[in-house]
Amino acid sequence: MINEFTLERLDIPCGWIRGEGDWAGVAAAMKRGETVEVIQEVGSTLWKTTLPEGHSLSWDGDNLSTIKARIWISFTQRRFSPESALPKVQWHPRVLWVGIGCEGGTSRELIESAITQVCHAYDLASSAIAGIATIDTKANEAGIIELCQGRNWPLKTFAANILNSVEVPNPSNIVAQKVGTSSVAEAAALCAVREEILTADERKYTQISIHQRSSALICGSNPLLVPKKIFRLGEKPGSVTVAVAFCAIEYLG
Template sequence: MYAVVAITKHGVEIARKLYDQLPHAHIYYTDKFAKGDEAKKGIHLFSGNVRFLLAELFSAYRGLILIISLGAVVRMIAPLLKDKKTDPAVVVIDDKAEHVISVLSGHLGGANELTRKVANLLDARPVITTASDVQRTIAVDLFGRSFGWEWENENNLTPVSAAVVNEQHVAIVQESGERNWWTYDTPIPSNIRQYASVAEALEAEPDAALVVTHRLLEKEEEDILQNGVLYRPKVIVIGIGCNRGTSAEEIERVICDTLQQLRFSMKSVKALCTIDLKKDEEGLLAVANKYNWPLIFYTAEQLNAVPIDEPSETVFRYVGAYGVSEPAAKRYSGQQQLVLTKKKSGNVTISVALWEGER
C-alpha cells in the first residue's frame, strides 16, 4: 500500500489524478485545497505541518509518493531513516509532474520500480540514479529476487555491487534456478562472465562472484565467497508421508538430516508435497508454517497416476495410494528421476527432487 501526499494547489491536482490511476494508494493532502468530495472518495485531509504527517506515514506504508520539493523531503525524512531493508520506498514528484524521482530504497524498497510506474501514469520523466539501473547491469541486491532467491548472507552485497558497476571481472556460477534472469534488451556487460563451476570460476581469478546454487559449498569452494554473494534458488521439492500424529519436531528433524546428508540448503526448499489426507496433520502444517514452505496436497488418484519405483500394497491399504512421498515429489517437480527416491525414518517417509524451469 502506498501513500500519496501533496501540499500545494498543483500537487493536489496531481494527487487526485493518481487517485484514479493507483487503486491501492491512499491520498493525503492539505485541507487548504479541499474540493468537498474527499470524504466520499476516501481522501484524507490534514492541517498543519506535513512533517508530522510524514512521521506517521513513514512506518505505516510500503512506499511514499510525495509531491513536495526534493530538498524539503530530504530534510523531513532524514530523522526517520533506519535501515535500507526496512525503510519504505520514497518517490518525489515535482509540482508540474514533469519528473518523478526515486529518492530512497530504490532497490530493496522498490522505489525505482515505483518511479517508473508513476512516471508512466503521469507521462513524466523517471529520474533514477542507482548505478546498476543507469548502466543496465545486474543489481546485486535484487538478483533473482523476482524468483524468490535468497541471499545466504548480505555482508558482501556492497563490494560485489561496486565490482559490477565499476566494470571489474565478475563471475557468475549458476548450478540451479531460473535461467531467464537477464531482462534488459541489451547484451550482458562483458565484465560479467558465466562459468560452469565454482572451480572454473576460481581458476579465472575474478574480482567478485555471484553463485547460484542449492548445494552447500565444499571447503575448497568457499574462497569464491571472499568477495562473493551466494544465492539460494527455490528448487528442492520434498515429498513427504508420515504416520498420523507425528510430531513437528520429528518431521523437521528428518527433513534437516536428509538435506544435510544430501549437502543441500534448507533455504532452497520450494515446496512440501503429500497426500490430501494430511491436510489436517498438525505436525506437517507446523513445519510448513515455520519455514514458510508451500504445502501441496494431491489426491490418491493423482498420486497413483505417477509411475514410481517402489509401490507399496501396505500404503495402498491405508491411504488408497501406492506411495506418497515418491509420487508427490515426482508430480510437483516434473522429474522422473529423483535425488532421493524414498527414505523411511521413524514415522516419516521422505523423497527429494530438484525442480527445473518455470511453473
C-alpha cells in the same frame, strides 16, 4: 557507469533466497567494476536480459584469470572455505519439492529434523525448498501444517489414486494396503513437480522461456533427487518418510 553497477541492481527473481557467503566482498568487487563470475545451474535466466552495458559479470568460463568474485545460483548447499581469498556467495531458487509421508500425530519437530538431515546428507540447500507435498488425507496433519506455516512453505496434496498412478523407485504394498497408494513421499514430490511444470504458463508472476520449459519437461522424466528415507526420533511417537524432487521451474509465490 561501471562503478554504479551494484549487487542491489541485479533484477533477481523475488523468490530466490540469499544463501551463505561473503556478500559484502562480492558487492564490493561489483562496485569496483571487477570481474564477477556467475555460475547458474538452475532458475530463470531472464534476469540477464536487464543487465546494463559495461557490466562486470562473466559466465561460461570467460576471463577466468581476471575473476575477483563468484556467484553460484543453484539448489546445492556449498560450504565455502573461510581461508579462500575469493569472495563467493550463493543464491537459491526455490526448485525442490519435498514429499512427506507420516504416521498420524507425527510432530513438526520430527518432520523438520528429517528434512534437515536429508538436506545435509545430499548437500541440498533448505532455502531451495519450494514446498511440501503429501497425500490429501494429511491435509490437516498438525505437524505438517505447523511446519509449512512456520517456514512459509506451500502445501500441495494429492488424492491416493493420483499418487498411485505415478511410477516410483520404491513402491510399498504395505503402504498401499493402508492408504490406497503404494507411494506417498516419492509420488507426492513427483506430482508436485509435474503440477508446477503444467501450470507454469498460466502464472501471472513469472515468464517462462522456451529453453527453461523444454529443460523442465526433459528433467521431468527423472526429477527425483532423493528417494524415500524413513526417520524416527528416539522413543517419541510417529515416523516420517521424506523424498525430494527437482523442478526446473522455480516457485516464486
